[in-house]
Amino acid sequence: MSKGTVVLAYSGGLDTSCILVWLKEQGYDVVAYLANIGQSEDFEAAQKKAESLGAKKVFIEDLRAEFVEEFIWPSVQANAIYEDRYLLGTSIARPCIARRQVQIAKQEGAQYVSHGATGKGNDQIRFELTCYALYPEVKIISPWRIPEFYTRFKGRKDLMQYAENHAPSDLYLMTKNPDDSPNHPDVLEIEFNRGVPVRVTHLKDGRSEDTPLDIFSFLNEIGGKHGVGRIDIVENRFIGMKSRGIYETPGGTILYHAHLDIEAFTMDREVRRIKQGLGIKFSELIYNGFWYSPECEFVRHCISKSQENVEGKVQLSVFKGQVYILGRESPKSLYNEELVSMDVQGDYDPCDASGFIRVNAVRYHCRLQGDLKK
Amino acid sequence: MSKGTVVLAYSGGLDTSCILVWLKEQGYDVVAYLANIGQSEDFEAAQKKAESLGAKKVFIEDLRAEFVEEFIWPSVQANAIYEDRYLLGTSIARPCIARRQVQIAKQEGAQYVSHGATGKGNDQIRFELTCYALYPEVKIISPWRIPEFYTRFKGRKDLMQYAENHAPSDLYLMTKNPDDSPNHPDVLEIEFNRGVPVRVTHLKDGRSEDTPLDIFSFLNEIGGKHGVGRIDIVENRFIGMKSRGIYETPGGTILYHAHLDIEAFTMDREVRRIKQGLGIKFSELIYNGFWYSPECEFVRHCISKSQENVEGKVQLSVFKGQVYILGRESPKSLYNEELVSMDVQGDYDPCDASGFIRVNAVRYHCRLQGDLKK
Amino acid sequence: MSKGTVVLAYSGGLDTSCILVWLKEQGYDVVAYLANIGQSEDFEAAQKKAESLGAKKVFIEDLRAEFVEEFIWPSVQANAIYEDRYLLGTSIARPCIARRQVQIAKQEGAQYVSHGATGKGNDQIRFELTCYALYPEVKIISPWRIPEFYTRFKGRKDLMQYAENHAPSDLYLMTKNPDDSPNHPDVLEIEFNRGVPVRVTHLKDGRSEDTPLDIFSFLNEIGGKHGVGRIDIVENRFIGMKSRGIYETPGGTILYHAHLDIEAFTMDREVRRIKQGLGIKFSELIYNGFWYSPECEFVRHCISKSQENVEGKVQLSVFKGQVYILGRESPKSLYNEELVSMDVQGDYDPCDASGFIRVNAVRYHCRLQGDLKK
Amino acid sequence: MSKGTVVLAYSGGLDTSCILVWLKEQGYDVVAYLANIGQSEDFEAAQKKAESLGAKKVFIEDLRAEFVEEFIWPSVQANAIYEDRYLLGTSIARPCIARRQVQIAKQEGAQYVSHGATGKGNDQIRFELTCYALYPEVKIISPWRIPEFYTRFKGRKDLMQYAENHAPSDLYLMTKNPDDSPNHPDVLEIEFNRGVPVRVTHLKDGRSEDTPLDIFSFLNEIGGKHGVGRIDIVENRFIGMKSRGIYETPGGTILYHAHLDIEAFTMDREVRRIKQGLGIKFSELIYNGFWYSPECEFVRHCISKSQENVEGKVQLSVFKGQVYILGRESPKSLYNEELVSMDVQGDYDPCDASGFIRVNAVRYHCRLQGDLKK
Known part of the structure; x- marks a missing residue:
């Protein structure tokens, strides 16, 4: 039985x-x-x-x-x-x-x-x-x-x-050896909405994909062709041992760089800082197997919230194992060319920087003056 | 055999x-x-x-x-x-x-x-x-x-x-019920050096202790007499369950408040912030049993380093389950009465605050102006 | 003009x-x-x-x-x-x-x-x-x-x-001196929903309030009567100076203790840990004046999300400057009496703890065995 | 006058x-x-x-x-x-x-x-x-x-x-365009002691440098020759604006990868995690100009302490803008080949993993059982 x-x-x-x-x-x-x-x-x-x-x-x-x-x-x-x-x-x-x-x-x-x-x-x-x-x-x-x-x-x-x-280097299944990869780059444009890719376009041949699976497959194909995303590392397992890991993540590597870039372009500095900490926590959680834990759900929710304005297009070149960011544009950009340029003062008065710096230095000059008692 | x-x-x-x-x-x-x-x-x-x-x-x-x-x-x-x-x-x-x-x-x-x-x-x-x-x-x-x-x-x-x-409330062994504790406070002065107590003095009867064990025993005695440091909590065990914990920490509670105070008085704000994070980590580590781990040794070292200037005397009153800080004094104080007072401008120019505030608001006003491409 | x-x-x-x-x-x-x-x-x-x-x-x-x-x-x-x-x-x-x-x-x-x-x-x-x-x-x-x-x-x-x-101690406007406060406690029950109080009940006289303003005023009244929430501290201003602060927060102190308790009872350990870090960040932001900043809005959103199951009732006693938690109950409790008790093994096999502990000790015993090269 | x-x-x-x-x-x-x-x-x-x-x-x-x-x-x-x-x-x-x-x-x-x-x-x-x-x-x-x-x-x-x-791409002064860089890699070995490089050796031509300045200059030369370390980013200034930054850091990029690798090989997992947080803090501090602040000195001290066992040699290849780690060896390695291999059980009993996993899942199954009152 x-x-x-x-x-x-x-x-x-x-x-x-x-x-x-x-x-x-x-x-x-x-x-x-x-x-x-x-x-x-x-x-x-x-x-x-x-x-x-x-x-x-x-x-x-x-x-x-x-x-x-x-x-x-x-x-x-x-x-x-x-x-x-x-x-x-x-x-x-x-x-x-x-x-x-x-x-x-x-x-x-x-x-x-x-x-x-x-x-x-x-x-x-x-x-x-x-x-x-x-x-x-x-x-x-x-x-x-x-x-x-x-x-x-x-x-x-x-x-x-x-x-x-x-493992010998022919362990890699998806990626070419960068030595043998093409001598000319492929240039792509990835469009993001709420922090996820919604379209990828090959800027030369015009090929374009817009479903998640097609986008990811295409990026794996291009990344693989140029030998992008190979690593040979020592990592710390949850079980407490160090082990060697040999990985290839061609599409993921392209997306990592593109997303970092569009995020930096559209997200407030301090939101980014807090979100960076949550991202590190998220990474540890999923490495350790806690995808379906209360804390991982919580962190995913928070990260997703942070992505509301992460929108725009990133142009990049893929070549010999590398991803080079060429430019970015966004309707939600927080980059203000006028504000940052020298020739327009705009709302910003450079004299304010003097006060800003001096106040930041106040802490340095605290000296003993007396005690504090009732 | x-x-x-x-x-x-x-x-x-x-x-x-x-x-x-x-x-x-x-x-x-x-x-x-x-x-x-x-x-x-x-x-x-x-x-x-x-x-x-x-x-x-x-x-x-x-x-x-x-x-x-x-x-x-x-x-x-x-x-x-x-x-x-x-x-x-x-x-x-x-x-x-x-x-x-x-x-x-x-x-x-x-x-x-x-x-x-x-x-x-x-x-x-x-x-x-x-x-x-x-x-x-x-x-x-x-x-x-x-x-x-x-x-x-x-x-x-x-x-x-x-x-x-x-557990009924007569579970407590060291501390009196605050209801039954004396109607008059005891007033103590605790002296710290490098973040640890080096002397405790009863300001009325003059009793003073200066070895670690005697100091701690005396604080347990005074804290116990006044019903200080009882808690009835739900806590999260390392093993993943929540459990109820009933604890009494009379001497430890007095020291916790006194040390927080002398530390705030002598430690730079930003050092304190970093050290606070390390202290939380340290607490989790020791709760979970990792006192003798590489990371706990590392954190202990860092925290100990942060205490180099945590030196001085704190006066406090112990009464009906509470610890009240009365005052503090220190040769390493970073409190600068002249700097903080209104009547002396000293090195500080209030106008600097205008620049400081405006620069802190710059982030709020970034607007789209253009794209950023090569 | x-x-x-x-x-x-x-x-x-x-x-x-x-x-x-x-x-x-x-x-x-x-x-x-x-x-x-x-x-x-x-x-x-x-x-x-x-x-x-x-x-x-x-x-x-x-x-x-x-x-x-x-x-x-x-x-x-x-x-x-x-x-x-x-x-x-x-x-x-x-x-x-x-x-x-x-x-x-x-x-x-x-x-x-x-x-x-x-x-x-x-x-x-x-x-x-x-x-x-x-x-x-x-x-x-x-x-x-x-x-x-x-x-x-x-x-x-x-x-x-x-x-x-x-400032002399008669600076306090809302709170009695604990010395002069009543010799008998008031016992309250505070009900929370989504992490905020929705009702407070005086367990003896039956008085009950259920609008935010009435709840908070009542807690201020009771806390004030018993001298709860007075502090005399040295704090670090955003401007870089240390200053002395004398504060009284009677109702806020009661709520702080009650909320900590109901949260510990209903929130997953690891969610709590992440949320604790966000709460510290939130506190710094509002101290420094950034309530209406992108990062403070983000953090508020995340914290609010964490409160979805923070629901239930906390019973507490207010006496001589102290708040004592007496008990708590919740439909969303994560405290599992059966799981935590010794007499029922339930789903938990104590033998699992042996593996858990040994795996946690694996890191301690890593020794050099060889190099890692291609 | x-x-x-x-x-x-x-x-x-x-x-x-x-x-x-x-x-x-x-x-x-x-x-x-x-x-x-x-x-x-x-x-x-x-x-x-x-x-x-x-x-x-x-x-x-x-x-x-x-x-x-x-x-x-x-x-x-x-x-x-x-x-x-x-x-x-x-x-x-x-x-x-x-x-x-x-x-x-x-x-x-x-x-x-x-x-x-x-x-x-x-x-x-x-x-x-x-x-x-x-x-x-x-x-x-x-x-x-x-x-x-x-x-x-x-x-x-x-x-x-x-x-x-x-800025056009000929802005770069130290680094070649990867398109025009050599078609064959240079292979280097960098030796670290206490987390800093003490020798670099070119594994083919045998050239070796061992003073800090010579090591760094040599790495800049090799990195520059292969177009390593160019970035074109949007960054957040301390002053609150986003700005575009175009940087080249050839030697620094090689060292970044090599140090990450030897550190992962020799540092305990949990020490690394804490140190990673300190490193992020350190980076913000020096970006914002606080090198000579109390907190930066504190963080530097802690990071330096963490490096005591970061010792050993990293072999790497530099090619077409990329740095590939080839291998590493160290007298302080925490990688234990025997422990991690399947064929030797050593001190590790795989059955322990069952308990480890089950205890990690205990939190998932907490259910309401009752209230917790005195």
Whole structure:
């Protein structure tokens, strides 16, 4: 008799295939679930494989549009970046994937979910915190933390891990090596509204995209072609270890620079300062797996509020791994050319600066004069 | 044959007595360790009890002076307060107690330590993180997290827990009920140097104390007499639950107010602002058990640095549960009576304020004037 | 011929009376404006005085309700407190008063506004930044910063300043000396909704108030009777000086404690932590006069969002200068008695704490093992 | 008769030459002071020009070494970056230049200093706050804020300003256009100790530098050759305006990336998080001119403390405007290859992660159970 149904986040690879078979061995009915968030994958082949391994049902889910709109766009608004360098691509994919998995589990009456994330990484946390948030009663089977499983399959994992830690540069799938990238830039214009891109235009060939998924795909294509967004870093996992991370985020990197620029152009200085702090907090939260936490919802709301006037167009050039901002324009610009120029005094009296500076120096000259008693 | 030696943090109460016996049943040699951090306790009776229950050795350790100097004083410097209300008394006692326990364990060749903290509280974390920091190879036996133990002794714990959650006001041991406290205040003067108290003087009867332990004991006595420092709060445990906390911190409350005052008098405004943020961080760290972490050491260092000029005397009155600041004096005062008075202009030209204010308003009037492109 | 019309924030006192006359001497038509924000004042007498001194028009404006609802309530939501001690009463009165003054100026076609704040204080800044924000073209006449004026009237100001700096304890207008306050507490219940009080009930005599103004007045009355909310502090002015401040905030102090408590009971720990940082920022902004700045609007919005579930009732006792929280209840409570108790394991497995603690200690034990190169 | 002596920060250009002559016209003795902080300049010609214009004395001061060691190195330790993009090159030059100017003024018995910074910019503030901090009694003559001066010379400034706002890309002096930069990378190794570079080695040709000035010059040369560190941004001035900034920081950009990397490798995660916040604060302070403020000294001290273990070597490639980190090694590494690998469990038990995750989810499941009253 079946122990119950488990929905397994299936990748099509050897790893989660082993898990699928093992879960059946343990007496579960297994529903395989494969999310399409834009990775290159033969989904049909994966489906057949899962079926042939004994999956009771197989779900292939196209999450690309919702991933871009509901996960990537808020991260763009936040200028989300972990430890000053990592743009958090995989971090935000996990809650998106796990959310659908939980929906399937509820729909299929499954009490269990399972995944192939390792026992020392961040993904297990991102995955499971999402499940606990959205399906509190769920039971999670995490084979790489179950001694019986990981002792048996250890050999294979060693290999993968080794590969991950000693990865050659041909590990990159989306981005060209900048050495081999074109000798001429592509020049794009990205239009933002409320802090998210609403259109991208190639200024030479005129190609233009205006749905979230098309915009993001196009930016990935252009960024990838020019080798944009590769990093090789040491990062701090939530679990307390340092690990090496090799990432490529071509489209995300272009958007990071473009958004920083239009935001600086349209947002008040002090709002920006407060929002910067919230963005750092947001980045830590999503890195650590707290996308579906009360605090992350709160921070997302605040950041979204800050974006009300982040509107306009940014022109940029993509070339040899770099993104160069060429210009920006906005109906909500707070840049006042007249005010800043020397030839027009306008409302601003330079003499005021003397008072401003002297008052800012008052603190420096406080000296003891007496005590303060009743 | 013995499984090895375990050093047990022993309280003399029924609870840890059960643990002592149970550990022996499990095959361990038990060293009982009782820390004196100022609680009222019959240490001799406790020693006899531990011996009669089969402790191989009993250590009664007087940690009062080091507790005040190395744990309370840095917290005073930090204005440490958790969630705006809790002065962290027990939080800082744990690392002090566990530090000595680890020293005893190493000295006695014990591989194990044990304690009686419950499995849902903060103290287990504060205790164990200290042990892991100072004795990385140690093995910790935490009976209230071991099903075999807690199932057997559950009944008794229920009672304690019930008492804790429905505590009557006679729970307070150190402080009088303000209703019953004297109808006349005591007036004290506390002298600080580098942010820590170096002398307290009773301004009427002339009694004066100048060692850390004596100062703190005297402040506990006066604060207790007047019912100072009782709180009944809901707090957020590290473990993720909210719990009710009923605390009394008579001496700590007096010091909190006095230190805030002398600090405001002698510290630059902007240094104070940065230090305030570090103090909040420090408070969270010690509440959560990270006293012996790299970040807590770093923050302690920074806070200590900020205290270099926090020096002077504060006069205050203690009455009916309240602490009233009466005055302060300091050789390092940054209060400049001449500068602040209206009758002397001194270095300060009021006209400068006009420029200061207008420049602060410049941001308000930025309007769109044009785009910014190459 | 008139130089134009100036709306003067008139207090009825000698100080602004001098200014009124002086402005007329300078050739302005003067509109006197007196705001009632709850101070005790003979408004009729003030009106007559202003008229007799030559004011073209006199406006006596009752701002009490809007002051409570639009300025005090957001500050309660924020737990606003400057430099850990000052509840910001006068700080939030200024933008309220200046807002109406600007409305009158626009309505009366006045290009000028004037006030009696001194040239070294905070009030001039709070006042003028509000005017610049709401009426960018306005011209501000600040006599205490105009040498011709302040040289002539210096003698009088000296006196005031002296009084302010050497104030005896009978300076307090709203609060009794705790020494002389009743020997029996008053026990109140305050009900909150979305972080603001919606009803206060005296639990003994049954008196109950439920409009913002009535609630706040009642709390001032009870707090005042028991000597709650007096402070004598050294604070850091925006202008860079330290100054002494003697304040009484009876109702505000009761609300501060009650709101802290209901918030802790109903708000997620991590949301609270982020909101605490925003509240500190908010406090600095309003102390410095930036109520009507983009960043203060942003922060107010965020704080208001955080209050959605801050709902319930707090019981408290007011006695001898102190506020004691007695209990709280809420339909949105996050306190889970079952979860926190020892006798029910519920969803929580104490064994999980072992993993939690060990993972939190992983960082402590990172050691050098090798380099990380391509 | 002379009005006294003024030390003028002289650039050799038309602008400060006008000021020199005007100051003499006003009746001052003028001492011209020209700081060499590494800019390309004909210092001898400038000296002659100043003399010919009537300077009483001319000081040409080589500040290059102290600029690198005392100003750039602490900024590298801080990862100082303003508004996420600007590496603060000119911001930190001002306090360095003004410090020496003040020394000369004191030595020459001059009561006045003067400079050519405009009345709407940041440099006037950085310059003058430094002077007020180090020479409180100094009087500052700021001609571009004196109507008599700026009305007369306005025409010329317009031109400069125009150039600045509409700058073509040949504005860059140190960096090649990445389009025209070499098609092969240079590969460097930078060695750090206590967070500052102590040696740079060109891994192919073996060239190596080990004094601060030589290291920094070499990095500027390599970075410049490959077009590294150009930005075109909109930034928020302290004075409240947004302005366009076009900067090139070739050496600084290389160091920024290298230091981020070695820091991530050797610094505890939580120390890093706190230090990151201090670095952001530090960046704002130096942008706004507060290098010589109490809070900036405090923050510098704290940041310096955080760097004690930031030691090791970073290998990197510089190519087409980009810096790629290739690897890093350190005797103080906190990266533990064994701990992080799958094949060795070491001290880490993956099962602990289950408890860690579940405890992190406890907050999600708090539900109302009851009220909390006495």
